[in-house]
Amino acid sequence: MAVPTPHPTMTDDWRDDDGALRSDIVEAVTSAVASNDAARLKDLVGEAHEADMGDLIAQLDTEDRRKLVELLGADFDFAVLTEVDETIRVEILEDLPAETVAEGIAELDSDDAVSILQDLDEEDRSEILEKMPAVERVALKRALDYPEDSAGRRMKDDFIAVPPFWTVGQVIDHLREADDLPDDFTEVFVIDPGYHLQGHIRLDRLLRTKRPVTVTEIMEEEVRTVEATEDQQDVALMFERYNLLSAAVVDEAGRLVGVLTVDDIVDVIEEEADADIKALGGVKPEEEISDSVWTTAKGRFRWLFINMLTAFIATTVLKSFEKQLETMVALAVLAPIVASQGGNAATQTMTVAVRALATHDLGPHNALRVIGREALTGLINGTAFALIIGVVAGFWFSLAGLGVVIGLAMVCNLVAGALAGILIPLGLAKLNADPAVSSGPFVTTVTDVVGFLGFLTIATWWFKI
Amino acid sequence: MAVPTPHPTMTDDWRDDDGALRSDIVEAVTSAVASNDAARLKDLVGEAHEADMGDLIAQLDTEDRRKLVELLGADFDFAVLTEVDETIRVEILEDLPAETVAEGIAELDSDDAVSILQDLDEEDRSEILEKMPAVERVALKRALDYPEDSAGRRMKDDFIAVPPFWTVGQVIDHLREADDLPDDFTEVFVIDPGYHLQGHIRLDRLLRTKRPVTVTEIMEEEVRTVEATEDQQDVALMFERYNLLSAAVVDEAGRLVGVLTVDDIVDVIEEEADADIKALGGVKPEEEISDSVWTTAKGRFRWLFINMLTAFIATTVLKSFEKQLETMVALAVLAPIVASQGGNAATQTMTVAVRALATHDLGPHNALRVIGREALTGLINGTAFALIIGVVAGFWFSLAGLGVVIGLAMVCNLVAGALAGILIPLGLAKLNADPAVSSGPFVTTVTDVVGFLGFLTIATWWFKI
Structure with missing residues (x-):
């Protein structure tokens, strides 16, 4: 064929x-x-x-x-x-x-x-x-x-609006004859003389209705509206949630001022996801692949500088255990594993928390349950890695006690990391800060400090050094 | 008022x-x-x-x-x-x-x-x-x-199709009389008897045309089509790029089999962004906030296990310098800073690379330029942090040489991190692996190993230990 x-x-x-x-x-x-x-x-x-x-x-x-x-x-x-x-x-x-x-x-x-x-x-x-x-x-x-x-910046101010007393025939004739209509549209709005929205009619409905029927008979009264000052991210969530193709934009007096269509919202969703991904990776949302080297370097410097400060905090902890590190160099070799494993577990929790906050899947109604779940997850994986790393370290350095010490430190740090990973984004959201932007350095500081401090304190106590 | x-x-x-x-x-x-x-x-x-x-x-x-x-x-x-x-x-x-x-x-x-x-x-x-x-x-x-x-899983198989020889009046009568029409639609497809797509007509166009006009006169011949087997992510990119409200889905023989609408695509964009964010954070894309503790812990274990293996590689490097660490405990205290600063810089580069690959903003046409840009950015920020951290470390440990050593190591690691951050995602994409999922551990291994190895090798040579 x-x-x-x-x-x-x-x-x-x-x-x-x-x-x-x-x-x-x-x-x-x-x-x-x-x-x-x-x-x-x-x-x-x-x-x-x-x-x-x-x-x-x-x-x-x-x-x-x-x-x-x-x-x-x-x-x-x-x-x-x-x-x-x-x-x-x-x-x-x-x-x-x-x-x-x-x-x-x-x-x-x-x-x-x-x-x-x-x-x-x-x-x-x-x-x-x-x-x-x-x-x-x-x-x-x-x-x-x-x-x-805001919605007002994204909307088109060009829309089709008709009075409620018109018939379908009048609407169709208007569409055929007017020459200043928007290029493409999927619905017709129904408004009173004060531009207050009464309802809307989708084009398929209009096409399937006979000419003498009046607009009020076929219009849907319930229209999804957004205020022009509303944040685009909230508007995008509404579009996603209700599978909207368009929404009416009204001013503070409830007058129709524009229309938002889903193709604009697709860009918003993409931009917002992009901003979250970049923020979590320590990159400014406005960084673009066509930026100059200098702009890029400057933009990234700030994040690296903040991370350096948190690294110094962790270093101060390490430095305060100089005596123990000197006495037992194995501690210096193993300490970074405790910190990094905690940091990775905390990043997992933080990623989920930041994402769930952005999509409103995490909120006051389930925060406690999710905190509990994360703490328990940290405990389970903490125990698993305590066993694995404990055994490996014990054999590697031919010192069983070292395995016990690193195992205990691992459990502590994975639980601490889990709690930091969920509580810090929740706290930042409560303070109206963007959790995607600021959580990282705080979370890493917790896992570095708890990792080093926990490991070396337990070691000091266990080996009496 | x-x-x-x-x-x-x-x-x-x-x-x-x-x-x-x-x-x-x-x-x-x-x-x-x-x-x-x-x-x-x-x-x-x-x-x-x-x-x-x-x-x-x-x-x-x-x-x-x-x-x-x-x-x-x-x-x-x-x-x-x-x-x-x-x-x-x-x-x-x-x-x-x-x-x-x-x-x-x-x-x-x-x-x-x-x-x-x-x-x-x-x-x-x-x-x-x-x-x-x-x-x-x-x-x-x-x-x-x-x-x-694939597109075939996302499409609706319900659409309106008319033959090219119909008039606008016939189409409108068909829409008014048929009772098995889809709930809402924004366009009518024009097909031949073999279901091959000839064109499409948007509803606004149909509404604004007089009844005697034939379909062929007003249809747009150019229709964005996707094959039913095409991946939803590619389809989503097409919708975003061309601001589409819908696209025709055809089978391998070019027959119209369904229609994809933008509200489905909004979900795809959201899901794909979600998957990328989670992958970069070391979480499986299918993890949901309603999962049980056990499912969550199991899902995250794998990523932590891989990270543990990479951490062991870094530890092996540290262990091979046990003599130097014992002689000079300051090296043990400072080594983690070199590794973490490199890791953070590499994560920035990797985030941008993964994102740009997903949106097709990074490809063969600009890969070389972007690699060069990233390497230079690494060099600039490496030098900046070499100076800052070098001076701090020199004073902190009252040993100027230590500042020089950590500064040199910092430059090396930030450049290595930048190169790893761009080359590893590019390489994975070339091998058809998802860069968002697998880049992290490779990149961290590079910055940990280069961080420790560089710092301790330079120190060994400088202090002759």
Whole structure:
């Protein structure tokens, strides 16, 4: 049987099987840019999706990016800038005259325009806004007045709203005839004259209803709404929880001001997960792979400095046992195992705790139970490794007592690590600090100090040194 | 001015300002369950969204969960089971007769049914499938034949497809009259008699077009398609990249078999990020906060065991310098700082590398540049901490030479750590192993060994001990 070729998709054109950009495309574009061949360049990238174009730009060097934007001129789609790292975005924008940027941004959806403008410094932003048409300027300024990372910054201010007394026929005619409608939409909002939300109608419902039926008869009154000032992370949790495609955004007076769609929320979820992963690894959330060496080094220095301070605390503990370490060098050799095993167990607990706090799976209702579970888990694994490491150490140094000492220290440190791993994130969350960012150094300090102190104290007492 | 109350949303009813379930709701339900009051229970939870109901069930104890499901009887919505942890899901399902489960699952969308069935063991699954109507059984069996975590397992097999020669009027009449349509949909697919995809039409487009226009005139020919066997993570990347609301799923012969919607993909993104965070923290992705102590301890043991082995390697290095440690106990006190500072720097690099590999921001096109950047970053921060820690150590132990030695060791270890942090994830990815899962122990081994070995070798040479 002949197997028909699957319908070609746009993705197939620019990407290989792994979803990476094809290198021959990148090379063709680079060579068109190098030879200043605007016609060939437009031919190559004319139909490209903004996301593909963004990935392409990310792979060019700074000079080629500048030239590419220049060669494309008015054909350069500013939506591409929402798809690249902030470093690249700012680099490109700084090179362009404010008029060009104002024109390019005016063509975008409000949420894309905001996401580009919010990264610029105050002065550049004002200059660009001044060059924009008044309607867009006012709308963008209002959006930028909402707090960073709020629903108001992410929403589109373009939506379809109809009065409750219209019929389905009137709504359909309005959709057919109006020419200032948003590009794509999945629902129609129903509002009163004061812009207060009365309900919404999904497009499939509208399509399946006869023309004479009134809007009130088919609208769903219960609409998921978010306040414009609400944090994007909370909004994302709501979208996930209720599998929403969109939500209405209202101002503090309950008036409909915009709509949030799930494709924006997908970005939020990705960003927030990214921020948590980086925070746990000691990297600033804003670090990007296109950052310069200097920016990267500076950003990471702070975390390493804090860790150094906690390491000094552990060192002070070790130093106070100098006599014992001198008397019995085996203690110096084995002490790091106790600390590191405790640190790893504590990191496991901390990871689970930080994650569960972020998804609201851990809260006052189950904190006690989870603390108990973690302590017990620490006790079980502490005992297991006490036996394994105790036996190994006893034989290795031909000294059974050493096995007993390291075993006892191991149990203590794994229980301490488990408690630190859960209590520190819980405490930080209670203080409204981000547990993902700050837990690490505290937790490691506990396991280093308890590891060294416990091991050497027990050893001092056991061997009477 | 009187501020109108915002339109009440369903969320407001059950959740507090933080989005957590209200405790009085949980208490009311618990008491209704305790008093076997089915009527009151149905009254309380009758209108609840499956996600709220899932969170509620998670907060009850095992016995109350069982009773709640029993009291609700046929009113229990099996979609709730897609919203709880696997542990809870399996616990509830095991308690119910296969007939009840078969009936409950038959009412769900195919993707929800698959996600519930796939966690059960072979035997229970077959028993339930046998009790289902033939049509559903065949469809579910086919979906379960697709690989785990593939698009085919996530898709809905319910979609709207029309032939290309229909007019818009015919499509709308079909939508109005057919009664076996999916619950909600955002687009209509256009297929030939062999089920090969010709294009698609978004509902807004359909609504805005006059009845006599034919489907071919308004359909978009370019549809993002995925193969049913494709991995969900790749599919999620595609959704994110192109801001898709849905994608067509085709079989290996290019026939339309289902549709993937963005709300399913939101779950995939969340799960994959969750898996990466947990993997980096040494926790199995399937660990859940509702797991028993024993399951948790067992799951975490393996990672701790591997870390213990790497710690033993580092200990062997330390042990081989026993003579030097005895002669100069300051070396024993300071060695852990060198190792830990290198480990932390390496973790930073590794975190960024793992994340960039997952999002395809790191690949062959920029690997060399990123390796260079990381090595340089290691060199800069290595030098910075060499100076700081060198000076502190020199004064602390009143021995300038010690400062020089630890400084040199610090530079070596931070550069080694940076290289390990980038090369190990890259290497693992090349070998098709998940870098998030396996990088940690390798990276720590490098920084521990280079830290101890470097520091003690330099010390041996400098102090001639």
